[in-house]
Amino acid sequence: MNEIGPTVTTDGEHVRVGPDLVSACAWWEGDHTRGELEVQLERDAAVERDGRWIWAYHSPPDVSPTAWGGARYYGDDVLNGLIERFAPDLVLTGHVHDAPFRPDGSWHDRVGSTLVLNAGRQPGPVPAHIIVDTAERTADWWSFEAQGTIAL
Numbered sequence: 036m037n038e039i040g041p042t043v044t045t046d047g048e049h050v051r052v053g054p055d056l057v058s059a060c061a062w063w064e065g066d067h068t069r070g071e072l073e074v075q076l077e078r079d080a081a082v083e084r085d086g087r088w089i090w091a092y093h094s095p096p097d098v099s100p101t102a103w104g105g106a107r108y109y110g111d112d113v114l115n116g117l118i119e120r121f122a123p124d125l126v127l128t129g130h131v132h133d134a135p136f137r138p139d140g141s142w143h144d145r146v147g148s149t150l151v152l153n154a155g156r157q158p159g160p161v162p163a164h165i166i167v168d169t170a171e172r173t174a175d176w177w178s179f180e181a182q183g184t185i186a187l
Contacts, residue, residue, distance in 0.1 A: 047071065049079050054086030055169060058123075062093040069113060076121050087124035087169065087187075094130040100141035101153040102131050118149045125150050125167070125187070132156035135163065135178065142176045143185055150174070150187060 044050040046061035058079045063069040079088070094111035095101035096118060102110030109131045118126065126149055135142035135155035142165065144151045152174060157163045163178035172187040 047075050049075075049082065051084075052089075053169070054084065055089055056082055056084040056086070057089045057091065060090050060092040063113070073117070076117060080121055088121075089125045089127065090123045091127050093128065095128040095134070095144075095151055095153050096126075096146050099144045099146065099151060100139060101128060101134050101144045101151050103134050103137055103140035104131055105133060105137040105140070115146065118146045118151075122147065123149055125152070127165075127167075128153045129156075135176070136180060142183065143174065150185075152176075154178075 042050055044057070044059045046059055049056055049058045056079065058076065060075070061068060061072055063072050092114060094109070094114065096114040097108050097110030097112040099108070099110055102108045128151060131153060132155055134140040134153050142153055142155060152165050154163045154165045154176060155178065157178050159179060166175045168175070169187070174185050174187060176183045
């Protein structure tokens with residue numbers, strides 16, 4: 036929060052949250068928008084920071100339990116390359132709603148040194164969610180079906 040209230044960050048922008056830098060990555064749909072995303076990440080990689088680099092990204096990486104739909108992976112193979120290239124600390128994803136609830140699926144994965152999180156979707160008054168506590172260095176996942184905690 037800044038002096039005048041909450042901050043809204045849109046696709047292609049970044050915001051500081053304490054010592055951490057959060058990049059809001061657009062959902063790319065072709066060469067042009069993928070190129071814009073890569074320019075953004077190159078720019079954001081050059082920003083000085085004292086903490087983690089966190090991305091909000093639509094789909095999880097491909098061939099990850101966070102992208103498992105029960106019959107096949109629904110991940111973004113471009114994200115795999117971006118993670119390899121830029122090595123963010125944490126990637127927050129969605130898109131593959133059933134991954135945490137499927138055998139062989141999960142709400143978390145590590146791709147190299149990058150932690151990937153996908154809370155999944157559940158109907159009801161309280162959605163499945165993840166609380167990332169950067170001070171305690173934990174991520175807590177909650178759903179009606181299960182809960183879990185991992186170290187960042």
